[in-house]
Amino acid sequence: MSTVCAQGIWLLAFVASWGIACPVLQAAPLRCTLAGIDEYAAVRYVIDGDTVVLADRRKIRLIGIDAPEIGREGRRSQALAEPARGALKRLLTGQPRVGLQYDRRQRDRFGRQLSHLLLRDGTNVQAWLLERGFATALIFPPNLDYVECYRDAERAARRSNLGLWRLARYKPVDAGRVAGLSRGYRVVTGRISAVHATHASQWLNFGPAFAVRIQRTDLRYFKQLDLHHWVGKLVSVRGWLSRRNGSTYMRLRHPAQLDAIPG
Secondary structure (H helix, E strand, C coil): CCCCCCCCCCHHHHHHHHHHHHHHHHHCCCCCCCCCCCCCCCCEEEEEECCCEEECCCCEEEEEEEECCCCCCCCCCCCCCHHHHHHHHHCCCCCEEEEEEEECEEEEECEEEEEEEECCCCCHHHHHHHHCCCCEECCCCEECHHHHHHHHHHHHHHHHCCHHCCCCCCCEHHHHHHCCCCCCEEEEEECCCEEECCEEEEECCCCCEEEEEEHHHHHHHHHHHCCCHHHHCCEEEEEEEEECCCCCEEECHHHEEEEEECC
């Protein structure tokens, strides 16, 4: 990334708080404009590629990304889990404090605090990990402050075939072949054959083997899209495969999980 003089009052205030001159600030990735820092804190140690513990022992889950799990209680680590943790450790080495920026929801169901993490030079930690393929973008409304930034950072890693995107399980799979796949994060491609609504959800059908579900509670994020216009379009969707009553589906929470494929 090129070195630029950052724009915006929040970014200037953040840099000034660290006593750093503007000319040495690295540019954040596209759409990663800093929105403000809520707190500064020291990191005590790194649990894995998306979770750290602060000096005051608070556990921080990084918003917007999902890194491979470190094996515990006799279970093996997932592929690239150790390299992802190591990369985050190296990134945070020598950082006496980091900036924490909260989003709309500040706790997850496990009681962990949720935060975007910023370094003293303005680097967005989540975007840094995504750009290098150490994590996938994880979209959980209403925490959407950097959703475009994280989507674009993940796209850059996918285009360059970096990190996780070199692994077979992260390669795009045709919608007609998902029935035999294990659950978990997948990239699925195919043509939308139909759109229909139920009481609880909007469904995008890709034929008999696969469908995408958008719950009515999430439809407000899709209001700029005419979903019926997507019928017949070749698309790519990213998320977690689930099964119910013998059917395979993926839940979409935000349009950033859906891309049109030219042709």
